[in-house]
Amino acid sequence: MTRTWQAAPSVGHPLTRVEGLDKVTGRARYAADIPLPGLVYGWVVPATIPRGRVLGLDVAATLAMPGVLAVLHQHNAPRLTDAGDATLLLFQDDRVAHRGDPVALVIADTPERAREAAERTAVDYLPEPHDAAFRADHPRLYEPDHVNPRLPTVTDKGDVEAALAGAAVVVDHEYRTPPQHNNPMEPHSGTAVWADGRLTVYDSTQHAYGMARTLTKLFGFDPGVVRVVSEHVGGGFGAKGLTRPDAVLAVMAATLVGRPVRVTMTRPQLFPLTGYRTPTAQRIRLGADRDGRLVAVEHRASSQTSRLLEFTEQSASYSRVMYAADNLRTSHRVVALDVPTPRWMRAPGEAPGSFALESAMDELAEACGVDPVELRLRNDATTEPATGEPFSSRRLAECLREGARRFGWADRDPRPAARRDGRWWRGTGMAGAHYPARAGPTVAHATAFPDGGYVVRVGAADIGTGARTVLTQLAADALEVPVGVVRLEIGDSDFGRAQVAGGSMGTASWSWPVVTACRDLAHRLASGERLPPEGLTSTYDSTEALRALGAFARYAFGAHFAEVAVDAATGEVRVPRLTGVYAVGRVVNPLTARSQLIGGMTMGLSCALLEESIMDARFGDFVNHNLADYHVATNADVGELDVAFVDDPDDELNPSGVKGLGEIGIVGVPAAIANAVWHATGVRQRELPIGPARTITSGQ
Amino acid sequence: MVRNAMPGPELSSTVRLMLNGAPQELTVDNRTTLLDLLRDRLDHTGTKKGCDHGQCGACTVLVDGRRANSCLLLAVAVDGREVTTVEGLEDDEPHPMQAAFLAHDAFQCGYCTPGQICSAIGMLDELAEGWPSAVTTGPVHPDDAEIRERMSGNLCRCAAYPNIVAAIREVAGA
Amino acid sequence: MREFAYARARDVDAAVSLVADNPGARYLGGGTNLVDLMKLGIERPELLVDVTGLPLDEVTEDGDLLRIGALVRNSDLAAHPLVRDRYPVLSQAVLNGASGQLRNVATTGGNLVQRTRCGYFTDPTKPCNKRMPGSGCPAIEGEHHNLAILGASDHCVATHPSDLAVALAALDARIDVQDLAGPHELPLEDLYRPVGDRPDLELTIRDGALITGVALPPLPPDARTTYRKVRERASYAFAIAAVAAVLVVRDGLVSDVRIALGAVASHPWRARIAERELRGGPATAAAFEAAAIAELDAARPLRDNAYKVPLVRDLVVAVLTELAR
Known part of the structure; x- marks a missing residue:
């Protein structure tokens, strides 16, 4: 075999996404894109009362509708075991826990027919008094x-x-x-297929391993029966971190009808169910x-x-x-x-x-x-205020100073409502930020092949974070080979225990065994171990190493600076400029890191100005349950975004020295914007979102 | 047993269209949208469903060269038209817009990306035609404000917007 | 969505004969609202008559009128040189609506008859007097932060979502309609019924009548026009307030003024009281404010949309001041 050793490390380089070509050409298959022979479609029948009981369901009428194969409901659904999440105990009794709670699933041969039949399914309810008003x-x-x-x-x-x-x-x-609401662009979708005694679930999950465990417990399957695959995930932001009803319903339905069943939620269904x-x-x-x-x-x-x-x-x-x-x-x-x-x-x-x-x-x-x-x-x-524990590293001050320098904070006039520029009141504001730097137990396998290629398998999920890319870079460096010969395989529960793609823990958790297994493999190869035709594999499980971690308070830190303009007549708020400076440990890939942080900052902007799920407590329903009425920031809302990092070496984290950066970009941004709105107008905004309805009535 | 998957003759129609340069002919339930036809009948799953109501732009394709939300077009109503999806943009190598999106990291999860790319291509044609936008004050140029406004029909929850703008600007300037 | 039959109309007469007197039939234009409503179960037609092949897709001069075919797509309307030159307010209004993709498909006629986006109307599991007469209006006590402050009733507080129609109202547009009795025309303002106790009855034209076009009379050569839309998101969102204005100032005095308000009522709201106050008077910010206040005297805001009263007032002042400059 030939091995190409490379001196220059990949970590620190702006490698474009390794699956990027698949994504820009439409070849990347997400959960609802997997073609399967004989596939049929499940459609949720949601409760239309906020609390009460299902008295009856006209199953016969629904079964008589064109294309309908079956109706799942409380009387024919598989019995489930509580896996610690009652939102998954679907069709186990006649209770309606909230509006939108599934009361049945209609399975039909085409999505059009499944939807029509679900919407025409007659349900009798016994409503009970309810309370859906938060105060x-x-x-x-x-x-x-x-x-x-x-x-x-x-x-x-x-x-x-x-x-x-x-x-x-x-x-x-x-x-x-x-x-x-998280509102990832990809609605939750689960497809279940039985074949040769195994159940494969293609799902839009941030945690294939966790979902396989949950489904195994819920349905009482033998260990090893369930395999969950989530090769590409269209965003999650937490909403796909745990098992959701789409997967449970798909498994129930596939078991009932003996065919592959896909359950893809509609956008309105995401609001009560995910x-x-x-x-x-x-x-x-x-x-x-x-x-x-x-x-x-x-x-x-x-x-x-x-x-x-x-x-x-x-x-x-x-x-x-x-x-x-x-x-x-x-x-x-x-x-x-x-x-x-x-x-x-x-x-x-x-x-x-x-x-x-x-x-x-x-x-x-x-x-x-x-x-x-x-x-x-x-x-x-100097120590964590609540516990007195030492920080593994805390570079908040560096972020504040560097942010102030980049943003041009020094010559700021502190007086509010003192800058009028034509239509606009202008102001600036800032906020600090932190987010925990944690890691969880994960297994990874690194395999060398005689053709000089390497495959690394880990149950990670790339929900847009760049995980597949940065793990490729870290693996290549640990193997001391170019990134081009390393292929990362992720999104498969069969790869073993893995941490969820959430809590900014993904890269820290997955890279631990990836890097360790790769280093071990490189060492074995370098020491002359024979490379058999089927490949040589090193496996590492980080569970024990995590237990040995010292007692430190581990956090990423950051600082956000915002410039706003508030229309003097209409109260419209614009954010022409945001700066974020971060101490997030080692930055593996500055390109994808910046992307993740501008994404977080933009979601912060969106939360500051736009986002609100409006609960009508009489119905127990979020009445703006669609993307026309629940506003997420669009292109025109976003101005200049400046992202920078301060050096943040930290030896008390994990072998890669990474802290994770999926969440810190959102932290503090709404406050920085609210503070800037005060600076612009002289009126404090203590409630989000800060739209014209608030800026007008607050007398700006 | 599954009954015949097609409804009665008056409730279904034969649709002929050119999809990415190849003729297609098939009988569809009149309810089928162009989006579902592409995804469920023709295995062209590059085009994504984000909202199914014209509120997100993930399903954007080009119909006779113009960008449109395929979720709101009935398949039967595009009979005889030319449809280009993200799968039809490559010509041996990626379309310059696809290459620019990759180079500028103009996506994260990638789910809105096929719609963004089709939208961007259609949008640049609209700019070349001299069509105005809500932010146009004089002759149209592909500057950042114009690109942001014209691309606002494509939501990106990962919020790759600045990189999307940079990618499009590069292609527009080429 | 229920199953439906589909037909392409050969000509206007054939289209009208298929749809008139058939309560289960609907015209299909761009479909950007109709297909949306069919998916939601709000519209459940048995027959769709596709009119997009009819020759109603041109903008033409007819004497001093500009005629816009009902099937002219929003994009083509906004980009048309005659529209941009003579009626910039119309081009701006269209470009402030929806998205590039939607404007490429949506038609002029369809835009005028689109339905409210009130969240109770668009959810068939909830009561709504517009959708189910007599079932009640949950918006009045519920979520209404973007609903009507003018011309609403105890039965409905929905707003009309169009931007285009607001500009047309300010331009004194006339609508060409064909029904079984033949072609006729009416002012745009007369197309919409007052809300009253039957919010389900939105239009004055007969069921099954087809809007075939819009005619715009000329503006005075020294008229200045503009459209200003306020929305929560910077683009791709319905208005929370909008103003289309036409202003002619001669020797410091308002010689002609037309103001139409969007997102405040069940139809484009022509601010006739404000116009009357202004006509012949000084073109000053104080006069504009007094006129706006006079118009808004009739406003009956609800719990969560009272902000629209000062918003519309200040917006009208800002827009007219800009035009008078």
């Missing part, structure tokens, strides 16, 4: 045992009340964020001396969950990490309502939490007459 003072709010992802509900250090009572300056406000960011009401109390040095921070967050599952967004956890204060209390309360179940959406906790704290910091800067950047530098922490 910050809801009488049923309670403190849960823990908050997402198993963090403590409350932290309490020092004496916040006493410190506030003695503080020279106090800021005390409530901040509110609305429900928001998760969303909960609404929050957050009260922040800051106490400081006259120079803006914090003596007390209190962050109390309230949010909603559904009757099916307790999910508590960890919004107040943002304040556990960000700024130093001797007296620090954070707490969460949640209320279970007759609403769809909230789940992860890009930076759960940090995204809404940063809006509250970073807005309040701006109000403190105003109250103390201290520059907002300087205020944050004065309150930088």
